[in-house]
Amino acid sequence: MEQTAAVERSDLIKTLQKEQETEGYISDEAIERIATEFDVPPVEVEGVVSFYTQFKRIPPGKYHIMVCDGTACHIIGAPLILTWLADALGIRDGETDENGLFSMESVACLGCCSLAPVISINGKVYGKLDRKKLLKTIREYKKAEDSNGRSNQTQSKSTAENTGAAE
Amino acid sequence: MVTRIKVGTASCGIAAGAGEVLQLLRKTAEQHGTLSDVPIVEVGCIGHCYAEPLVEVETDSGRYFYEKVEPKQDQLRRILNLEEQGRFRPNEARAQKERTSIMALAGRIEPTSLEEYRGHGGYEALAAAHEMAPEKLVEEVKESRLRGRGGGGFPTGLKWRFLAGKESDNKVLICNADEGDPGAFMDRTLMESLPHLVLEGMLIGAKATGARRLFIYCRAEYPRAVKNLNTAIEQIRAAELNVIDGHAVDIRVKEGAGAFVCGEETGLIHSLEGRRGTPRYRPPYPTDYGFHGAPTAINNVETFANIPQIVRYGASAFTKTGTENSTGTKLFALAGDLQYSGLVEVPMGLSIGEVVFDIGGAERGGVKAVQIGGPSGGCIPAEHFDTPIDYDSLSSLGAIMGSGGLIVIGTNRCMVETARYFLEFTTRESCGKCTFCRVGTKRMLETLERITGGEGSAADIERLGDLGTKIKQGSLCGLGQTAPNPVLSTLRYFNDEYQSHVEEGFCPALECKALVDIFIDPDQCNGCKLCIKACPVNCISEDFVVDNAVCTRCNSCIEVCRQNAISRVAKGGAVRVAS
Amino acid sequence: MSQAKNNQVTFTIDGKPVSAPPDRTILDIAAENGIEIPTMCHSERVSRTTSCFVCIVRDAKSGKWMPSCSASVMDGMEIESSSPAVLEMRRTALELLLSEHTGDCEGPCTLACPAGADVEGYVRAGRHGEHRKALEIIKERIPLPLSIGRVCPRFCEKDCRRHVLDREAVAINDFKRFAADLHYDDYMEELPPLSGERVAIVGAGPAGLATAYFLRRDAGMSVDIYERLPEAGGMLRYGIPEYRLPKEVLDRELAHFKRMGGIRILCNHELGRDVQMAELKERYSAVIVAVGSWRSSGMRTEGEELARGGIEWLQELAAGGWQGDNPGETVVVGGGNTAMDCVRSAIRLTESPVHCLYRRTEKEMPAEQIEIDEAREEGAQFRFLTQPISLRRSGNRLVLECREMELGEPDASGRRRPVPIEGSEFEVTADTVIAAIGQKTVAPEELPTNKWGDVAVSEDDCRADENVFGTGDCTTGPATVVEAVAGARRVAASVEAYVRGEDRSLPPQVNVSRGHWQSLSPDDLTLLSQPAERPRTRQRLIPLDQRTSTFGEVSHTFSAEELAEEGARCLECGCTAQRDCSLRELARSHRADPELYRGAKGESGYDASHPHIILDNGKCIKCGLCVKLCGEVINENLLGFKNRGFETRIGTAFDRPLPHSCTECGECVEACPVGALDWKQKTLEQAGG
DSSP: OHHHHHHHHTTHHHHHHHHHHHHSSOOHHHHHHHHHHHTOOHHHHHHHHHHSTTOOSSOOOSEEEEEEOSHHHHHHTHHHHHHHHHHHHSOOTTOBOTTSSEEEEEESOOSOGGGOSOEEETTEEEOSOOHHHHHHHHHHHHHHHHTTTOOTTOOOSOSSOOOTTTO | OEEEEEEEOSHHHHHHTHHHHHHHHHHHHHHHSTTTTSOEEEEOOOSOGGGOSOEEEEETTEEEEEOSOOSOHHHHHHHHTTOOOOOBOOOHHHHHHOOOSTTTTTTTSOTTOHHHHHHTTTTHHHHHHHTSOHHHHHHHHHHHTOBOTTTTOOBHHHHHHHHHTSOOSOOEEEEEEOOOSTTOOHHHHHHHHOHHHHHHHHHHHHHHHOOOEEEEEEOTTOHHHHHHHHHHHHHHHHTTTTEETTEEOEEEEEEOOSOGGGGSHHHHHHHHTTSOOOOOOOSSOTTTSOGGGSOEEEEEHHHHHHHHHHHHHOHHHHHTSBOSSSBSEEEEEEEESSSSOEEEEEETTOBHHIIIIIITOOOTTSEEEEEESGGGSEEEEGGGTTSBOSHHHHHHTTOOOOSSEEEEEETTSOHHHHHHHHHHHHHHHOOSOSHIIIIIHHHHHHHHHHHHTTOOOHHHHHHHHHHHHHHHHHOSSHHHHHTTHHHHHHHHHOHHHHHIIIIIOOOTTSOOGGGEEEEEOTTTOOOOOHHHHHOTTOOBOTTSOBOTTTOOOOOHHHHHOSSOOEEEEETTOSSOOOO | OOOOGGGOEEEEETTEEEEEOTTSBHHHHHHHTTOOOOOSSOOTTSOOOOOSOTTEEEETTTOOEEETTTOBOOTTOEEESSSHHHHHHHHHHHHHHHHTOOSOSSOHHHHHOTTOOOHHHHHHHHHTTOHHHHHHHHHHHOSOHHHHHHHOOOHHHHTOTHHHHHSOOOOHHHHHHHHHHHHTTTOOOOOOOOOSOEEEEEOOSHHHHHHHHHHHHHHOOEEEEEOSSSSSOTHHHHTSOTTTSOHHHHHHHHHHHHHHSSEEEEOSOOBTTTBOHHHHHHHSSEEEEOOOOOEEOOOOSBTGGGSEEHHHHHHHHHHTTSOOOOOOSEEEEOOSHHHHHHHHHHHHHOSSOEEEEOSSOGGGOOSOHHHHHHHHHTTOEEEOSEEEEEEEEETTEEEEEEEEEEEEEEOTTSSEEEEEOTTOOEEEEESEEEEOSOEEOOOOTTSOBOTTSSBOOOTTTOEEETTEEEOTHHHHSSOOHHHHHHHHHHHHHHHHHHHHTOOOOOOOOOOOOOOOGGGOOGGGSOOSSOOOOOOOOOOOBOOHHHHHHOOOOOBOOOOHHHHHHHHTTOOOOSOTTTTSOHHHHHHHHTTOOTTTTOOOOOOOOEEOOSSSEEEEGGGOOOOOHHHHIIIIISOOOOEEEESOGGGOEEEEGGGOOOOTTHHHHOHHHHHOSSSSEEESOOOGGGOOO
């Protein structure tokens, strides 16, 4: 039974990942619930959640922008992207705007280094960005949002699932 | 006659727009009539990421690549009719120097087609392994002198021998796919493009070591890789390829959750166990006490990818490539200031210069250094570019092989800023447990920020060297032990840049914001005002003077100016120019 | 690898050959062989964390560095546990930990006191009515509490953190005065038997008296003090007026010195006349010169001899029992405490106006603000930016010609230099002119002097020449009584080391500080409980008409109620673990510098909601002992690590308060090597020394 408990505990992160995917963040209530489910002290679950950058403790925006700050992107200008986005959206790294529409965070390498600089919005990757392209992309999201709140580019709130247009 | 069309939809392809190309290609082919039955499939990466989106057309008389394909119907129609001009060919030098061995099938076959993989010899090695005694299998790997491709360079055969020698029904073999080095995408490419190759290597490992549970610990940031691996695993189970010595070996993919330190063996194990991914002291090594106490061995993705060929063609064939102490090939993720970025596979022993200039197409005389090994590695200056790429030659230069990230640093990049960038990464990723790493890296970062901020002193440079050495000595795990490397190597080879920042307040590359002003040359300016419009902080006056106190040095104005009138100059004087 | 017989491995630790089973740690085997390697995060009771790395050692054979608490012994190792390189690594580990540490080992009051008294300790004792204990704490460092409780400029209060809340310090010195007033006469400290060594001191002012006290109490030496004036006390008797320090109080204070036994004061013995330096040097093991700074500086103008020197005028008044002739209309030139003493003494002797001329503005006056304010209340007329040019007699009056000044660029002291305004001359007439613009030392001729004429002593050991030492104003120029006391302790230690040929001194104590109150907001403080919201208690004074006509003591000592109320304003800044902190202790013994790696601090929140336990993240070293004890031993799992990297901290689930039942357990508190988890209640046993 020691073995079973141990195997179950090793599903903790996967469970938290599912919660993060469906809700977009991990609430206090979720931590309590999952702690009970796994028979792990809540403070320990909270500790696991706070250790990994994937888990958020506050709800993200409808469109979550991840700005890659990997080496190639950084050299070519990721910090500028953060600045351009900050100007365009009025939020900084790790923040959500007041309408809950956009949130932004700087992330470790997305693995698309030849296309630097790269961002991903709700999992969709945009590469070889300059200021013009970046702002155009943001404008498109804003425009789509304005028209009846439905967006051509809406993905589910799920994280970096690179579905491409094929799916 | 067109027999099949392949579109590269690995992450680099998707980011370049391959998704739209694929969709439109299918639509166009449907309308075409004669081609409506031709399979249009998604494949992985062929390593020429700079050329994505890539479309390959297979005919009964040959294969043709087209690069940078756009989702435009008339181009796609021409491609389908084999009328399109400008077929893509990799450059000569790369074609010569590359040695496509584990990457041979990448981009050639559908990643999750078991039949296609088998059709090209896949799982023959596993079949051969079944006929061998485990000790013989381990011996073969030992003879190949294959060394861990994750950065440590530990002899794989030796590691498997340790695990094989343990008496246990619970042995675990883990594939470390937590490729966290910024700028590295070798493992991502392998997993997206050739999941079966990696899994075959793991299954052979299970046979050799007696492991009954296989885990792939993969970064959450690689969803495509996770998807393809899971599909491949299902296929393996369905075909019962995971039955080894009468046991159905359990294979599963576990995702990381965004912690670079989980690439560290014991951090990885703790994360796998559902805990905070902080490493612990070793010994005991994982082979003695690993996942939930069971004997465990951890190998890198690329390491596993090399196994099938060793078993299929034998160790001595394998040792014919590479050097005496670094056999086989190595994947490198080339990025930075070069023409042909992407994934390359080269025999060990090729020189840095050959990779950078011949394969990568970087400009001779335009390269200052390469960064090898990511945040754990070192910068190697151009004068050492004739050094062969193998584990021992690199470490003698104060660098490490690392997992394969190779960043080409042009002459107009600041080495101090590069070091600061890597240290910022490792400081952020530190697990926080041990004093020297948690506090030491933070203090080194603060020191570097002073230097790049124009407020550094000679004492600061001395501190970097002293503290860097101490952090290497006093840290609990590899993250802390290697975090100072980029700083120490740049101090060694580019000390003059540090001195320049500190003594003269001058950044030779004109990169460090605090030491740079933006200057509009009135003689070149034609008054078009594009710069004023482009400036995100409105710091350019109507008479074309930049308010450098407000300017964020974003380069927007420089990008839009058609007169080349705007440039970055050393703070306080327009006269000095980047060296 | 060769395995020795019986499954033992052989290796060396600090050169000593040892054999042990292979699975033991280096730390344990070292301890069994009498070598204590310091640790902070290690405990036998829980699984190892391997976090602090203070236990780091080096294997000279392989060159590897390892944490001895976790590394197993191996055959052939040559462990160095305290070589210079290892000690340097250990010190760096401590310095890194200190750099992310937020706290105050000692309250800023204690750090500010020149004498190093445990200020927070005696304030707390006074607040809780433990007055004898308070005096014990005070006398540990301050042998003249009756005087200093009245005349101290209160360095402690300048740094008091209470300013952060309501811009006013706690009235600390009034606690000293209360405890001394109440218990000075009946408190006798523990004294060692006389050792037989004999030391001579020249000068029975505060410096000399305090030096004698420390030598008698801490070293058991016999002391003869040679005093040139008819009575002992120095500035306390002949410089500071009666209304600030009644001489009856001073006599009480001096009586104790006689009661101690071993201290003799020989008055009317002047060096150079009644006793010679050469014979003192011969007859005694050491001689300490503490003759003070008594010669008034002249005005350096024409007619300066017509003015009385400030300190000479006061000395005459003192010798006459604070009764003197009416000085008539008086002009005092100067801006220091001596000038105020002269001004206020003159006011008490005459109905005529008393003026004070100073060449800069009130802001630049060195005198204590309270003295200036009280002088003004008593009717002193201040004239600023005024410089005397010449003095002459006119009939039976004096005429002081003055010029107006304005402030120019700062001088070496940082104060703006006064610059004369041409053509602004005017005259002031008076009956008496007193020049209180500074004093100089008259150094014994045998001794070396510095450029200001003070006795030159070495900074290390206060020695002037052979077995002659110097302390007090005669080495520093005019300073305060408490500074004289501080210097006395230093010279006493030096004399003891010199006479006995050994140095008992410890490495200097290490202190981490949150910073000066001017850079702090209430959120930056760790408050154990809600501090009282009340303004500072003011001293009660005698009526103004008495102040201007008598030399009666102006201020009253606080009452016991006032003390309790005022004590509740104290924020108790010093860390609860100040005497029980591994980090502080190890930092001291390894001479670690808390400021070397100054930079960002770690997470600094705290939870003081529990009635007995304080959880202060700013002090945490992330050793994990609390987490593991609560988890592995107590099985309550109340604590855990959160975040990652530099932002790592400990806390409860959702930072809820610790349950009250934790008081009965207290394991985490006892295990915490620093003050991150500690008992809130500061016991009085903690205080003192």
